[in-house]
Amino acid sequence: MTCQSCVNKISKTLHEAGHNEASVTLNPPRLKIESDSSIAELQNIISKAGDYRVEPLDGAESDTAHETHSDQPPERLAPLFIILAYITGGVLLRAVLVDDYTAMHLMQNFMGGFFVVFSLFKLLNLSGFADAYATYDILAVRSRAYALAYPFIELALGVAYFVGYQLLFVSIVTFVLMAIGSVGVLKALQSNKKFQCACLGTALNLPMTKVTLVEDLSMGLMALAMIIYI
Numbered sequence: 001m002t003c004q005s006c007v008n009k010i011s012k013t014l015h016e017a018g019h020n021e022a023s024v025t026l027n028p029p030r031l032k033i034e035s036d037s038s039i040a041e042l043q044n045i046i047s048k049a050g051d052y053r054v055e056p057l058d059g060a061e062s063d064t065a066h067e068t069h070s071d072q073p074p075e076r077l078a079p080l081f082i083i084l085a086y087i088t089g090g091v092l093l094r095a096v097l098v099d100d101y102t103a104m105h106l107m108q109n110f111m112g113g114f115f116v117v118f119s120l121f122k123l124l125n126l127s128g129f130a131d132a133y134a135t136y137d138i139l140a141v142r143s144r145a146y147a148l149a150y151p152f153i154e155l156a157l158g159v160a161y162f163v164g165y166q167l168l169f170v171s172i173v174t175f176v177l178m179a180i181g182s183v184g185v186l187k188a189l190q191s192n193k194k195f196q197c198a199c200l201g202t203a204l205n206l207p208m209t210k211v212t213l214v215e216d217l218s219m220g221l222m223a224l225a226m227i228i229y230i
Helices: 004-016 039-047 074-098 103-123 126-133 144-163 167-191 210-229
Strands: 023-025 030-032
Touching (some): 004 023, 103 126, 103 144, 103 210
Antiparallel strands (some): 023 030
């Protein structure tokens, strides 16, 4: 923020979004708010006022500031498990239809389904996903272009797996992306702060937990297995 006009625009945007208790100051440039919304959700709102960015203050006091990953109730992860179950079911159904139960075939179709479905949820709110992803991914925090491109990269990988196009190259790219993603998730978990998981975009508001790390590592290991197998 550079002037009082910036303060007024941000305040008005927040109030229109229902955050009437929000307080915005220019010196210091600070937003004080009591809200259940995540940083990514607040960023989405504030972005409507202009090119502004909101970040949590170190040591900021709030009801959720000290909420750790272990505090997240398991039922909040239910949508993720349901989606994974649907993908697995689709993979098994395809295996039955083509009578091919080889590990290569199962992994190829699972990864295709995973990337296509997960990219869809990210694309439902591309800007919101990019904001959430940039809070913990080591590349997205440095490049918004990468964060915005990531769902399209996933979609391309998913289609490539489904049609069997350049599987060695695609698996190498997948392994690298999952390795990079795992580093960001691991650092977020070690910080013991609350993060919104961007794996399914922002529509479902999933918390960051160890499940996210297992998800990235599992995909990376499958990609590595396919590289070796191919």
